[in-house]
Amino acid sequence: MSYVGPDFDPPQPRRSRRGPLTVAIAALVPGALAGWLVWQAVGSDSGDGGGSDKAGSGASSSAPGSSSAPGSSSASATASAKDDGKASASTSPNPTVSSSGPAASGPLKGKVVVIDPGHNSGNFQHTSEISRKVDIGTNWKECDTTGTSTNAGYTEAQFTLNVARRVRTLLQQKGATVKFTQDGDRAWGPCVDERAKIGDKAHADAVVSIHADGSAAGNRGFHVILPGSVHAGIADTRAIVAPSRDLGERIAGLFVRETGSAPSNYIGDGTGLVVRKDLGGLNLSTVPKVFIECGNMRDSKDAALLTSGAWRQKAARGISEGIVSFLRG
Numbered sequence: 001m002s003y004v005g006p007d008f009d010p011p012q013p014r015r016s017r018r019g020p021l022t023v024a025i026a027a028l029v030p031g032a033l034a035g036w037l038v039w040q041a042v043g044s045d046s047g048d049g050g051g052s053d054k055a056g057s058g059a060s061s062s063a064p065g066s067s068s069a070p071g072s073s074s075a076s077a078t079a080s081a082k083d084d085g086k087a088s089a090s091t092s093p094n095p096t097v098s099s100s101g102p103a104a105s106g107p108l109k110g111k112v113v114v115i116d117p118g119h120n121s122g123n124f125q126h127t128s129e130i131s132r133k134v135d136i137g138t139n140w141k142e143c144d145t146t147g148t149s150t151n152a153g154y155t156e157a158q159f160t161l162n163v164a165r166r167v168r169t170l171l172q173q174k175g176a177t178v179k180f181t182q183d184g185d186r187a188w189g190p191c192v193d194e195r196a197k198i199g200d201k202a203h204a205d206a207v208v209s210i211h212a213d214g215s216a217a218g219n220r221g222f223h224v225i226l227p228g229s230v231h232a233g234i235a236d237t238r239a240i241v242a243p244s245r246d247l248g249e250r251i252a253g254l255f256v257r258e259t260g261s262a263p264s265n266y267i268g269d270g271t272g273l274v275v276r277k278d279l280g281g282l283n284l285s286t287v288p289k290v291f292i293e294c295g296n297m298r299d300s301k302d303a304a305l306l307t308s309g310a311w312r313q314k315a316a317r318g319i320s321e322g323i324v325s326f327l328r329g
């Protein structure tokens with residue numbers, strides 16, 4: 001989740017309609033339309049508005065990483081990310097903010113992408129450090145938050161780092177230089193202002209912050225958060241609003257195509273897109289940046305997806321393909 005605390009923005013009233021508007025958004029990315037039509041054709045169990053089934057008794061309780069493999073089309077990416085963020089500090093030889101792996105050749109050679117795995121598994125043990133307020137231009141906000149989890153205890157921080165590593169592998173295969181804001185290699189954080197600065201200092205061509213939401217059961221689907229136009233204090237997003245929207249629309253469209261997931265049924269009016277001006281990670285960015293909330297960890301059906309390694313690989317493909325589309329123009 002991208003917010004916790006007193007300045008929590010109440011979710012918009014839940015909307016069930018998402019047909020025409022969603023198709024319109026998908027059409028913005030031609031390649032996504034086919035995926036969306038497939039999704040419509042095969043139907044989805046997301047439209048029942050249920051939310052009555054209790055999590056913890058079904059697939060959502062499966063152990064992290066236990067369900068990867070069949071259905072994943074990239075064995076190497078799956079393998080590289082299947083540790084679910086645990087014990088990575090001892091296995092990763094690379095400092096967080098330097099690129100890992102040799103810069104390959106490929107269509108994205110020379111492009112720099114910063115991936116921001118939301119939260120940090122260590123935040124739960126460092127509540128005083130992460131509650132320190134930092135300047136986000138419009139106001140002061142907590143350095144970082146713990147994030148949410150499924151009802152069975154699979155944390156958002158585990159999820160974000162796992163998906164981020166899969167995205168990194170896919171982008172590196174295209175030749176991109178990929179940097180992380182954290183790679184499970186620090187005790188907590190970084191703070192949201194530092195997360196933004198890492199993208200800025202890298203002169204990143206694109207930055208994506210990966211999250212999963214913690215909303216009410218029955219609320220389902222993904223949404224991409226775009227920076228609003230903010231010019232206040234140290235924040236000035238005016239130059240990144242347009243390119244960030246382009247990046248976000250491409251990711252939304254390709255996320256639909258790759259995962260078959262529907263855009264959020266509780267925020268964004270079925271478009272899968274929402275604009276916010278209250279996130280430090282966006283307010284302080286000087287390079288194109290979006291957040292993606294990949295699903296709702298508190299909904300049992302979404303949780304069953306989020307805890308599936310095969311689904312996370314699809315999610316990573318959607319995100320990486322969206323970035324590739326944006327960078328190639």
Ligand SMILES: [Zn+2]
Pocket residue numbers: 001002003118119147148156210211212
């Ligand atoms: Zn989050």
